[in-house]
Amino acid sequence: MSLSEQQVTQIAYLARLSLSGDELKDNTQDLNAILGLAEQLGAINTDGIEPMAHPLHMTQRLRADVITEVDQSEVFQSIAPNTGNKHYLVPTVIE
């Protein structure tokens, strides 16, 4: 199966990317080539094999439910593109 330019546009949108004309053409070609490579996986019998989510099969550690973070909002906001009144500012969403 092969992805169309329309499908690639939709995938890009899902990832919040937009592709210009040439980019779309190139990416459609590339994505199809990469997915072609991935088709090789179909040849392997994985019946009854557990998916491997962690290389060492470790389980998540738990920690005490106490506050460890200190307030660093000023430091973090000092590198933000746009802030005001301790908020991150973006274009108006609701008029």
Place this chain on the structure above:
Amino acid sequence: MSIHTKTIAQLSQGLKDKEFSSVEITQHYLDRINKSDLNAFITVTDELAMQQAQAADDKIASGNGGILTGIPYAHKDIFCTKGVKTSAGSKMLDNFISPYDATVSHNLNQADLVMLGKANMDEFAMGSSNENSFYGEVKNPWNKNKIPGGSSGGSAAAVAGGLSCFATGTDTGGSIRQPASLCGITGLKPTYGRISRYGMIAYASSLDQAGPMTKTAEDAAIVLNAMAGFDEKDSTSAEQDVPDYTANLNDSIKGLTIGLPKEFFSEGLDDAVATEVMNAVKEFESMGATVKEISLPNSAYAIPTYYIVAPCECSSNLSRLDGVRYGYRCNDPKDLEDLYLRSRSEGFGAEVKRRIMIGAYALSAGYYDAYYLKAQKTRHLISDDFKKAFKEVDVIMGPVSPTTAFDLGSVKDSVSMYLADIYTLSANLAGLPGMSIPAGFSNKLPVGLQLIGNYWSETKLLNIAHQFQQQTDWHTKTPEEG
């Protein structure tokens, strides 16, 4: 012998013996960086370096210096460094001054090291040639028309080119071992979880692992001692004691059983590379090791498995870069969606976008089972192949890369680039430690030998590599000598 050809062990001795000061060697390296055209650094932190060197000299004078005190190094620009630009090779983070230190950065500061600057790299560590950096390609010190390898290409070029005594790297699919091989240095990717990932900008979190890139195995052991350790800030950090990795370097390797996977010596491997690798294996035999052919039957599937798993994780990890809280924001966004779309489209480079899209597709409803789940199952099979192999052998050896460094700009399509990762990907998928050590030359370009060990066998790998370096002098060759 010049300052810049000395190892950590030698510089450390020289500092102790007052042959030179840290300020002097730091200045020497900064001068070399200044004159260099390798493009190995994104940021040179000369002022900070001189301050750290002065502090190190004071510490040495007071008799409190450690083995790494005052040693200048290059830090891959994927590790957050407080107050210093941390770009990950991306336009997206070109304006990102990290508000905190990665645990690795913290550990290296605690060891009184001198950071010369932040090393160039493929954008977000995605690439095998260092041609994907927003800051331009890095050149191979052995031949400036060739790639240095990637993604830790700046780190490898800095060490090989005599621009730093050692460097840090990260390895998600070979990004320490492959550039180490192509630049003729020693690189170690430890077991997954050995070194904290906190503050190391994530590409594929279940595969990413940091490690040292050095001139020798002894230096790698010294640096690993400082980098490794449990970190409660990294949920995948291993609660495993850190041994002294230098303690067993001199152990005999008589009786060592080396496994050679037949799949690593088949079609696609350059003849000259194969010859150098086999010569290195023969050297081990003459040192008392025995060689056994083994099979890793699923290793050919490492490429499709990796190029599904890693993009899936990257599409998730990189979703946080949206132009809102930090990093690049497009000019005059007309609404929130436009802000997301344009910030990401303008901020990310071509390869990063490709991998994000592959991941987004492979994780989407209807395709998840066929791609992501299937790849995670195959990953299990690849890992099981190694488990079986390590019942019979102590270490696996083979090539790192199918060829020596190729020409800059010569590989144009993604899939061809991915295929060159064939020998390194499976160690990441299984979470095993791997090394590349200099093992010869072909056409005046370095060839690396790969060692893959069982989980937590870094001590053994370093011992094997060190013993090889006692018998050979490939690791002492520098580009100036040719």
